[in-house]
Amino acid sequence: MSAGELRRRRTNVRGNVRAAPGPCAHWNDEDADFIREVLDLVGDKWSVLIIGTLADGPVRYSDLGDAIPGISQRMLTLTLKHLQRTGLITRTSYPEVPPRVEYALTELGRSLLSTVLALAAWSADHHAEIRRHQTAFDSRAAT
Secondary structure, three states: OOHHHHHHHHHOHHHHHHHOOOHHHHOOHHHHHHHHHHHHHHOOHHHHHHHHHHHHOOEEHHHHHHHOOOOOHHHHHHHHHHHHHHOOEEEEEEOOOOOEEEEEEOHHHHHHHHHHHHHHHHHHHOHHHHHHHHHHHHHHHHO
């Protein structure tokens, strides 16, 4: 293979991916970019946990923070804003003292809920097996 041909193959990554069998072959460039953007958002660990926590109905900001171990206030705020921007959740602010803010899934967010819960369940079901693989890999890599 010539250097020019190799360069063309490297710069035509999307074209090469679409030529290979698999799901990416079915999407045009615009769809592929948008799919990656959405997967970056909803595939994020905090998004998955927030969506799952909102499964039973509206939840106050402070209760969301308490329900999701390890999430900082900054990450909770940023993730909620991203989910709101995407239309997956709503934010309702009540004019009370002290102020009360609740978040809830939209219809679009509820349509994603079964997928998110299935992913979380799969993670829990395979936790021990994944840990065994990680431990075995790490011990081989250390030698």
